[in-house]
Amino acid sequence: MKSLLTYYPLYKIVTVLAGLPILIALLLATDHYMGYQERAISAEHDQETVQLILLYDNLAHNLALERGLTAGVIGAKGQGPQVEALQKQRQESDRHIAALLDFHSALLDARLLEQLKADVKSQLANLKNVREQVDALKLSLSPFTYYSNLNQLAIDNSLIMLSTIDSPSVAKLGSSLISIVIMKERAGQVRGALNGAFASKRSDAAQYTAISGYIESGRYAERSALMTMSDELGSSLNQMKNTSVWQNVLNTQQSYLSQKTSLDNLQGPAPQEWFSAATEQIKLINQLRNSIQAQMIDLSTSQAKQAESNKWSILLLSILIGLALLSSLYFSVRSLKSRVGHLTQGLAQMSAHRDLSQTLKDTGKDEISQISRSVNGLTDSIRRVLQHILNTNEHSTEQLTQIVTSSQQLGRSSQETNAKCSNIAAAMTQLSQSSVEIAQSSERALEETKLMTEKVITCQTQSLTSFRSVEALVEQIEQTQKCMKDLETDAENISKIVDTINGISEQTNLLALNAAIEAARAGEHGRGFAVVSSEVRDLAQRSKLATEHISQLLANISSNTNTAVKNMDKSREATHVTFDSVSTVKTSVAELESVIELVNQHINSIANATTEQSTASDAVDRDVDVLAEIAQNTGSLANTMNGIVSEYQHEMEEIRHQLTEFKLQ
Structure with missing residues (x-):
């Protein structure tokens, strides 16, 4: 190797030896840039996934409101102010349905999106029929069951989309959000079921089993939420649980569960009183849901912006450093070639004429x-x-x-x-x-x-x-x-x-x-x-x-x-x-x-x-x-x-x- 290097000029060897690390550094910088590019794409993917999850969440939320108002209209025999409120909520639900169906993304899996939309469209096909039955007070299909199944489908689709998120922090917030949505959904189901039971002053074993299942599922969702959400959100949830509204709802639920042997003579609050208390609890849960939604949007947006900023920063930095290194290499090799030439020329003259009176230029601190x-x-x-x-x-x-x-x-x-x-x-x-x-x-x-x-x-x-x-x-x-x-x-x-x-x-x-x-x-x-x-x-x-x-x-x-x-x-x-x-x-x-x-x-x-x-x-x-x-x-x-x-x-x-x-x- 040493003998091989002696066949080439020093400035060429320096150019090769210094140029290879610069080239490798540029390649690594390019690879680093591609990594940040992938992170930026992943962050945008997570951002769009969060948007889709929130669309499903908003759909489930508005359908749950429509379900509750529908139960009130049926209970009032189509009379009272609830009829007008139901019509307004139906318009809000239709707006969120349209927003979900109009959602398109270039980053998400198109086949998966279409499959999820197809399942939702299949369920929404019966929405008009259910609404007409409610308006006519001729029920051949249970509105409560229909809305509950449609909301569960929205929750399941949200869980499927949550599994595609790459960011652990965003995924953790999404898991907390879905747990809160499940809590809200189960609270709405319990509200509707108990409202009918308290109105008729009686219940049966099937309804009792369904209500106890709703309550137990809500508890599991609450446990999952506390385990995944941050300390701040967990503290907010615990504060909500300690409010009189929440405790009143829990006491009413426990009172119903304790009457398993006397369902034919059910004791409980008036339907309006229960519905109002349960609605207040759902509003508390919805406040926490809105807070988690806002955090998910902010986090996914900030991560996407940060990834994009990092991508362009590394690109600009790589270009600047590459230009600086190449410029330094060019001027260094040029200076080295010139100074080595002067050195060899002076030594050749000293050797040819045996002239030891000459002196070489030695200003500087480098090796030459x-x-x-x-x-x-x-x-x-x-x-x-x-x-x-x-x-x-x-x-x-x-x-x-x-x-x-x-x-x-x-x-x-x-x-x-x-x-x-x-x-x-x-x-x-x-x-x-x-x-x-x-x-x-x-x-x-x-x-x-x-x-x-x-x-x-x-x-x-x-x-x-x-x-x-x-x-x-x-x-x-x-x-x-x-x-x-x-x-x-x-x-x-x-x-x-x-x-x-x-x-x-x-x-x-x-x-x-x-x-x-x-x-x-x-x-x-x-x-x-x-x-x-x-x-x-x-x-x-x-x-x-x-x-x-x-x-x-x-x-x-x-x-x-x-x-x-x-x-x-x-x-x-x-x-x-x-x-x-x-x-x-x-x-x-x-x-x-x-x-x-x-x-x-x-x-x-x-x-x-x-x-x-x-x-x-x-x-x-x-x-x-x-x-x-x-x-x-x-x-x-x-x-x-x-x-x-x-x-x-x-x-x-x-x-x-x-x-x-x-x-x-």
């Missing part, structure tokens, strides 16, 4: 201007590079001359380097021998420090043993001192006990003395008691002597204990001093061991250093030999370089000649 700026920047960079190369070429020529001179000097220097390498090799041999002797001396010093380390370790072991012995002695002295203090405390406690015993013996002696006195007073009877008291006094005396002896012993023990405690304090202080001394010796020995270890490390370092120095000396000796060889090779390379540089000088002269062919200024 960016290319021109890039080319101008490139040529400017090339000019600077070529100028720099020319300058560098001249400088390189000078440098090559210096390189030749330097290579000659390098050859001479390599010879001198070779001679000095021989001197360095001899000096390194002597240095290697000295390093071997230093290493041997270091090994002997290392052995002596090892012996010193072993002796220090032995000394440290002995000092550690002494330290532990003194430490144990300190603990034993402290324990003995504690025991002596406990003994002193116990002696004091025993002394207190002896004092107590001594006090007891004194009291006992006093008691024995008192007992002897009492025994002497007793005479012969107290002799035995006197003997006992004498013995007790002797025991007390001996106890006192014993306690005094114990006290003396305790005093001696306490004195000796105090002396022992003082001596133990002195011994403890002496042992602490000894302990500190032994600890100091232990620390000193440990420090000495560390110092010896440090010396040992230094000696090892010296030995290793001398060994490494010897190894390095050997390596240097070998490197000096290599250096001498390199110096010889350098001399050879310097000679070779002289030849290469001469050739390079010749090539640089050719490059300078080619660069001068470019026009830089």
Whole structure:
């Protein structure tokens, strides 16, 4: 694909690539316009359908009015003002019949319209006969049934036409309208049927079934209307249901339905009263019907106008946008062709004449201007590079001359380097021998420090043993001192006990003395008691002597204990001093061991250093030999370089000649 595009000019490719989307856009706009055209036709179709539905609705409404007035005329035996009202209503009904039959449409299904009209015409064929029977009060065909069937046909036709509406909102309003029409129709049927029943004061099962069916059908229609109509219309219907007129009609209907078992003796309002109330209810329903009709007309008309407006708007917008795009494409391609031509022409001249002093027009912000700026920047960079190369070429020529001179000097220097390498090799041999002797001396010093380390370790072991012995002695002295203090405390406690015993013996002696006195007073009877008291006094005396002896012993023990405690304090202080001394010796020995270890490390370092120095000396000796060889090779390379540089000088002269062919200024 990329190679294929290179065979065509850029402006043609742009024309095709930009023209295709414009063409597609125009096709889509046309399709969009056709869609709006279809919507406009559909909206007009819905509008005409609504018109036809309203014609059927108006027909059913006016026939229902004619049915009610017909029932009134029959009930009045052809007398009263209802006869004139019936004639006027017949004229109104004929006008709506003519409007329905004259309706024609180019958008609606003609076959369906004709079929619906044919059914209506078939029913209307008997209208004249029914009217004549009513006028003559000779009824062979029930007017009530005839008008009801004709109205039901109009409602069915409205439902059929409602199914052809495309707009959901219009269809929803139409469904609500038909439900209201059914409610009104059923209310009219109930009005007519009950009017006859209340007039005759009786009814039968068939009439009861028909009336209850009308009422139930009206309720279903009311339910359908509430489910399909808007909140506003639903609220209006609920408000109507809450009026007294509506409630009065419902109560009358319920009263009739509750008399199913007594239809021969029917109770209810007067026919005129009932007819008037039912008519008021129908008027309320008709008001809601008129409101829905107006909304349907407004909605269908507005949708048709909106669809038509959208159709012409999209057409006009498509034409304007298409013209703008095509004009933009034409002028853009024309400008692109011109600017690309100027660009290629300028580049061709620069290439043909090797003229880098020209500059391309780069005003603007599009890609061609960016290319021109890039080319101008490139040529400017090339000019600077070529100028720099020319300058560098001249400088390189000078440098090559210096390189030749330097290579000659390098050859001479390599010879001198070779001679000095021989001197360095001899000096390194002597240095290697000295390093071997230093290493041997270091090994002997290392052995002596090892012996010193072993002796220090032995000394440290002995000092550690002494330290532990003194430490144990300190603990034993402290324990003995504690025991002596406990003994002193116990002696004091025993002394207190002896004092107590001594006090007891004194009291006992006093008691024995008192007992002897009492025994002497007793005479012969107290002799035995006197003997006992004498013995007790002797025991007390001996106890006192014993306690005094114990006290003396305790005093001696306490004195000796105090002396022992003082001596133990002195011994403890002496042992602490000894302990500190032994600890100091232990620390000193440990420090000495560390110092010896440090010396040992230094000696090892010296030995290793001398060994490494010897190894390095050997390596240097070998490197000096290599250096001498390199110096010889350098001399050879310097000679070779002289030849290469001469050739390079010749090539640089050719490059300078080619660069001068470019026009830089």
